[in-house]
Amino acid sequence: MxxxxxxxxxxxxxxxxxxxxxxxxxxxxxxxxxxxxxxxxxxxxxxxxxxxxxxxxxxxxxxxxxxxxxxxxxxxxxxxxxxxxxxxxxxxxxxxxxxxMSSIEPQKMIGHFKERGVSNDTINTLKHSGVDLEKWLSGFxxxxxxxxxxxxxxxxxxxxxxxxxxxxxxxxxxxxxxxxxxxxxxx
Ligand SMILES: [Zn+2]
Structure with missing residues (x-):
């Protein structure tokens, strides 16, 4: 079920x-x-x-x-x-x-985005519009x-x-x- x-x-x-x-x-x-x-x-x-x-x-x-x-x-x-x-x-x-969040690796997670179908274009567009993905995804x-x-x-x-x-x-x-x-x- x-x-x-x-x-x-x-x-x-x-x-x-x-x-x-x-x-x-x-x-x-x-x-x-x-x-x-x-x-x-x-x-x-x-x-x-x-x-x-x-x-x-x-x-x-x-x-x-x-x-x-x-x-x-x-x-x-x-x-x-x-x-x-x-x-x-x-x-x-x-x-x-x-x-x-103490072991999260932003680069790796961005890799996972791509594996699940997020395009490079999307990643780049976000970067160009000022989204710092690596910083946003980083833990401590x-x-x-x-x-x-x-x-x-x-x-x-x-x-x-x-x-x-x-x-x-x-x-x-x-x-x-x-x-x-x-x-x-x-x-
Ligand atoms: Zn936790």
Whole structure:
């Protein structure tokens, strides 16, 4: 059965059997916090479990690498929405060890684009219109440094209120152990 059908089939009984009931909550985070983390599969359940966070406790923003790369990109906008409109009072940036973004090779990925049918013309057109693909696709060497950079970006954002602590942590994707990189209360 195709995945979509499998999901829709399952969903029908999920709703019918009211399996959603344990998850019902409001859109405001009970623990008044917002987390930025990586899309890594190992963290899907492990991250909240290891922090004692449940449905309704926190706002969760995810991308590849837990990287906040632009002060006016969608991640930063989401943080501001969480803070100003949804009662989040603390920000947690949580990278992880063995992150795919620490070993990503932009040149190789551009090669993969081409293997999957993206033409050289398209790559060149993007380059000529000012898209630095290599920079855009590059990750980080040190996850701690990346977390620190993202924390700085949030903390120094002109639109973030001064009294919002911004913490930086790194999680182990096998054990869930958290290492503190930036204590946002230290400011
Ligand atoms: Zn990752």
């Amino acid at each position: 195709p995945l979509l059908d499998e999901i829709l089939n399952y969903n029908e009984s999920f709703v019918e059997e009211k399996a959603y009931e344990p998850y019902q909550t409001s859109k405001l985070p009970d623990k008044r916090m917002v987390v930025v983390s990586c899309m890594d599969t190992r963290l899907v359940e492990l991250l909240p479990r290891s922090m004692n966070l449940r449905n309704g406790d926190f706002k969760l923003i995810k991308n590849a690498g837990a990287i906040i790369s632009h002060p006016f990109g969608s991640v930063m906008r989401s943080i501001l929405v969480a803070v100003y409109e949804l009662n989040a009072d603390e920000v947690f940036v949580i990278g992880h060890h063995q992150c795919g 060497k040190s996850v701690e440094e990346s977390v620190r950079n993202s924390v700085d970006m949030v903390r120094n954002h002109p639109l973030l209120p001064d009294d919002i602590p911004v913490h930086g942590l790194v999680i182990a994707p096998d054990t869930g152990k958290l290492d503190l990189v930036v204590d946002g209360y230290d400011r």
